Amino acid sequence: MEKQFVFQNKIGLHARPATSLVNLAKQYSEQIYLLKGDKKANAKSLLAILSLGIMSGDTVILQVTGENETDVMMELVKFFEQSANQE
């Protein structure tokens, strides 16, 4: 399943929030990808996530495939909502 949203926080998806995202994604066996423009990154790879260069205001697509994809998607959306409220 997919969900499109606008990435929002003050600075962009920098190393700190990206590390948290990767650590979260690694807890699930589902395949999780983040897409920006024509680039697609494995959410379990910090280098891949950082190489998307996601800045505040960028439109990104979250893609989750696997057994519990609905629950995992919900957790990830929660993560992005929380990070929007942080610096």
Added chain:
Amino acid sequence: MFGISGANGIGLGYALWLNRETEEPDETGVSSFNPTTEIARLQQALESSRQQIKTLFIDATSASLVEIEVFQAHISMLEDPEFLAAIQEQISQNGMGATKAVRMVIEQYRQLFTNMPDPYFQARAADIEDIGSRVIANLQGKKPLNLKTLPPETILLADEFMPSEIAAFDRQNIKGLVARKGASTSHASIMARAMGIPAVVGCVDLTTCTIANGEPLIINGTTGEVRIKSTTTEWAKASQLKEHFRLRQQQFQAEVDQPAVTPDGHRLILNANLAHPSEVNEVLAAGADGIGLFRTEFLYLGRSAAPTEAEQFGAYQTVVTGLAGKPVVLRTMDVGGDKRADYLGIPDEENPFLGYRALRICLQQPELFRIQLRAIIRASACGPIKIMFPMVTSLEEIRQAKTIIQQVTRELTADGIDFDPNIPVGIMVEIPAAAILAGNLAAEVDFFSIGTNDLVQYTLAVDRLNPKLAHLYQMNHPAVLQLIVQVIQKAHQYGKTVSVCGEMASQPSGALLLLGMGIDQLSVSPAVLPEIKMLVRKTPWLAAQQIAKDVMEFRTVGEIEKYLKEYLDSHWA
């Protein structure tokens, strides 16, 4: 073997080379090559790297929050499945050795990040290189040196020391530094002096003389001598000298609580230079009247993105509060020259000291400047501060910088944030143009601080980092002294105070001369402050004035230095 004096004092100890990555023999194409073994070696090296980062940087009690976050990202990179897969592919598909494969994949990622449009992501290339060199060091079986815990009685040897390395040294066990490159005015020497570590720099024979790790060494940071195969008598004699040096320091220490007043009642303000908030206690213990130069560069160096306002404010607040009412002169960022920060977009320059540096960067990147000024001005709510701009060449630059200060104070007022509305604003006089225009500039600033290190380098056209030119780098050159006298006169005509914050003030001969020239303030490293204070307390101002007058009559450096040496030998040493 001789080098140049980097930081005074005698050091006795055992050699330890600061290892960095070297060109390794490549495993590729070796007959015993086996992809399975290479992948196992790789995994072991990744695991060792992970453990090292964890114990050195994350679990360390001294680790700051920022460090922990940076190194957690490094661990995440080491565990990155795509990174691992890319290296494994090079090994199994292309028959590459593990080292070569790591190097190649690191290079690909480095390029990928370097070519990204946003500077923050570009700067991640440095993190990639950092983990790359650690993994390679582990593959080559080299233990990356942990600078925070060194073996006892260590004399550290290197081609060159980076300021960030010196900041990380284990102060308990380090007894001396020897570097092949550098000069007494390079940043590393200045920091070694501030920390009281004897150092010999510009030691060109260091690499050809094959010193082994663990070999006993005697270094004399004052004369620049490095003694390798010393006899027991020599060792004993050096211990004695070291003891003598220590006793003298103790004598100086006895009067640190007294003011810097000459026997005939002339009061000199004696401040300390500070390069990191952790040095506040050293400054206070040295008996300084305040901080005459707070170098804010540490916030900008050795990292991949500019410091935030909150981070800067935290650092400034610590220092200003720590000084408990004594004034602090904050110098705005002086990066460039020998101090690099890739995210500022400093190009590779033919002449970095004549290049994109300090105030020049700030005026071209006003947002960067504005953030620093906001943090500085907010710190004025915690105690008396002054703002100082480095690398000023013209009145226009001063006016531009002051306009940005005005914008920032308007913003702060609008935001309802407390600050001192009357912060004095001054400039470094370190470029001959500023010294020549001192009269015009004095009319528009509150104070001058003469930066002799750069003033000497720019006046004499001598690169202060070039060991081959060390003999031409003369702070007692008549041209330099004439400029200093003029700057003091012009400032006083306009009723402004003048300080000297360069190395000249930290040397007895220079301090004596400046005292006689009528300088109002000196700012020196905390390590030498007690000595300079004692010198001021023992030298009548009238005598110092006569010395300055005599010196200005001489026409050569030789005569000047001979005269000063004779005076000091008979009245001081």
